Amino acid sequence: METIKEIQEEIIEDFEIFDDWMQKYEFLIDLGKELPQIEEQYKIEDNLIKGCQSRVWLHAEEKNGSIVYSADSDAIMTKGIIAILLRVLSNQKSEDIINADLSFIDEIGLKEQLSATRANGLVSMIKKIKLFALALGKR
Amino acid sequence: MLDIIKIRSKFPILSRKVNGQDLVYFDNGATTQKPQVVIDAEANYYANENSNVHRGVHFLSGLATDKFEETRNTIQKFIGAKHKHEIIFTKGTTDAINLVANGFRTLLNKGDEVIISEMEHHSNIVPWQMCCEQSGATLKVIPLLNNGSLDMIAFENFLTENTKLVSVSHISNTLGTINPIKEIIEKAQAVGAKVMIDGAQAAAHISLNMQSLGADYYCFSAHKLYGPTGVGILYGKEDVLNELPPYQGGGEMIKEVSFKKTTYACLPHKFEAGTPNIAGVVAFKSAIDFINELGLSNIAKYEEELLQYATEEVLKIEGLKIYGTAKNKSGIISFNINELHPYDIGVIVDKLGIAIRTGHHCTQPIMERFNIPGTARISLAVYNTKEEIDICINAIIKAKQMLS
Ligand SMILES: Cc1ncc(COP(=O)(O)O)c(C=O)c1O
Numbered sequence: 001m002e003t004i005k006e007i008q009e010e011i012i013e014d015f016e017i018f019d020d021w022m023q024k025y026e027f028l029i030d031l032g033k034e035l036p037q038i039e040e041q042y043k044i045e046d047n048l049i050k051g052c053q054s055r056v057w058l059h060a061e062e063k064n065g066s067i068v069y070s071a072d073s074d075a076i077m078t079k080g081i082i083a084i085l086l087r088v089l090s091n092q093k094s095e096d097i098i099n100a101d102l103s104f105i106d107e108i109g110l111k112e113q114l115s116a117t118r119a120n121g122l123v124s125m126i127k128k129i130k131l132f133a134l135a136l137g138k139r
Numbered sequence: 140m141l142d143i144i145k146i147r148s149k150f151p152i153l154s155r156k157v158n159g160q161d162l163v164y165f166d167n168g169a170t171t172q173k174p175q176v177v178i179d180a181e182a183n184y185y186a187n188e189n190s191n192v193h194r195g196v197h198f199l200s201g202l203a204t205d206k207f208e209e210t211r212n213t214i215q216k217f218i219g220a221k222h223k224h225e226i227i228f229t230k231g232t233t234d235a236i237n238l239v240a241n242g243f244r245t246l247l248n249k250g251d252e253v254i255i256s257e258m259e260h261h262s263n264i265v266p267w268q269m270c271c272e273q274s275g276a277t278l279k280v281i282p283l284l285n286n287g288s289l290d291m292i293a294f295e296n297f298l299t300e301n302t303k304l305v306s307v308s309h310i311s312n313t314l315g316t317i318n319p320i321k322e323i324i325e326k327a328q329a330v331g332a333k334v335m336i337d338g339a340q341a342a343a344h345i346s347l348n349m350q351s352l353g354a355d356y357y358c359f360s361a362h363k364l365y366g367p368t369g370v371g372i373l374y375g376k377e378d379v380l381n382e383l384p385p386y387q388g389g390g391e392m393i394k395e396v397s398f399k400k401t402t403y404a405c406l407p408h409k410f411e412a413g414t415p416n417i418a419g420v421v422a423f424k425s426a427i428d429f430i431n432e433l434g435l436s437n438i439a440k441y442e443e444e445l446l447q448y449a450t451e452e453v454l455k456i457e458g459l460k461i462y463g464t465a466k467n468k469s470g471i472i473s474f475n476i477n478e479l480h481p482y483d484i485g486v487i488v489d490k491l492g493i494a495i496r497t498g499h500h501c502t503q504p505i506m507e508r509f510n511i512p513g514t515a516r517i518s519l520a521v522y523n524t525k526e527e528i529d530i531c532i533n534a535i536i537k538a539k540q541m542l543s
């Protein structure tokens with residue numbers, strides 16, 4: 001299994017080939033379209049992430065010692081961003097998720113692409129992902 | 140005919156770049172940009188005139204007071220009010236509505252009714268909910284028709300001798316609908332109700348005359364009229380304002396203070412407790428002068444032309460639906476494209492230097508009414524051009540291609 005660090009490096013490489021924001025956005029949109037949708041039953045108030053302009057649902061469960069996430073949003077760009085986060089953090093050990101250093105976000109220039117309100121949304125997503133890992137890891 | 144190139148040159152921000160592109164600013168419903176004269180007036184006030192108002196005997200205090208009161212005169216003329224003391228300075232529209240709603244807490248009783256509408260900005264909903272909760276009065280909501288205009292039959296059916304207050308917007312910030320406020324005022328006053336008009340979206344676009352309109356209260360924000368933030372106007376008829384209890388207590392709003400009994404100052408000071416935003420009020424005059432120089436009827440005519448052009452052009456985009464298609468409309472176009480989320484469209488056109496608003500625009504009941512998460516909104520001002528509309532539409536088409 002690839003570590004969080006290895007996956008981050010791959011993503012940084014993926015983004016290096018893009019010259020401009022337009023290509024980055026197109027990539028995010030494609031990722032967003034591919035994002036495995038969360039099961040309808042998990043689209044509940046409790047799984048809704050606060051602080052996003054669009055609605056974002058996140059669900060997590062433990063499988064064989066790893067935390068597996070699924071998510072959805074009504075906005076495609078937002079889905080693209082979650083898709084990247086989940087590529088890095090889903091299917092990992094709870095401890096690794098909690099302690100993950102997500103420096104790749106700065107390196108691929110994702111935050112620069114987002115306005116302050118949208119960057120807040122990103123922070124909220126990461127927080128929720130880590131909170132799930134913490135809660136499920138304790139069991 | 141307005142010389143738009145010359146007008147644009149007066150707004151320094153319009154020549155800046157955003158994301159490497161020329162700024163195209165279509166978020167005027169949220170706030171308009173400021174001409175150099177307004178920026179200069181605010182700076183000049185601090186550089187040469189600063190002092191507190193209505194207090195000192197010294198030279199500067201007199202100067203600051205004169206300047207402050209000059210704006211009140213200017214506003215009185217601008218909206219055709221009968222008396223100067225019918226003009227109250229507030230922090231903005233929200234503050235003005237809260238001022239009135241707060242006063243009505245003690246004027247209303249159980250069984251009384253307040254009428255608002257489904258298209259109101261949250262600023263014209265929540266203060267009335269709070270007011271009704273505390274006074275025991277009932278809140279009634281005029282529903283919307285599918286084209287985004289008020290259901291006037293429902294409104295008339297609401298009116299009874301229990302109706303004490305009607306508060307509706309002049310123009311909807313989300314749908315652009317211009318409401319028949321004259322008719323609303325006359326019908327509501329016929330059953331003895333007072334009427335408040337939220338003119339936040341109207342004052343920069345329609346010329347006003349309080350005496351012929353007959354509204355009991357009318358309010359708006361300076362920052363949506365090319366003026367500074369943190370300044371607003373509450374107009375109220377003299378006798379109506381005299382009946383309204385004061386809002387905030389403090390300096391400036393008193394006649395005499397003792398621990399036995401405090402008496403309140405006369406209008407307008409009764410409602411102007413504390414040191415106001417003097418620099419903002421002073422600079423607001425320059426904004427009104429700017430509008431007067433262009434002429435509100437010229438502005439309205441030009442914006443109508445832009446609205447027509449923009450509406451025709453956006454409708455050429457396949458799958459685009461406009462929310463708010465009333466016959467009588469101001470320069471606001473709210474839309475969605477197929478199932479695309481307005482947020483996605485906003486994010487992409489932003490990268491192309493274009494500022495439009497996306498979301499619920501502080502009107503969640505409208506979103507619920509039309510069963511949508513939000514809209515993308517283009518809102519116009521006098522400095523916008525047809526070329527900018529073309530640029531914006533091309534950007535929207537580009538966003539649609541990327542997202543579909
Ligand atoms: C119709 C309407 N009412 C009230 C407001 C609130 O104005 P302010 O935020 O300046 O108090 C706005 C501003 O968006 C508005 O459009």
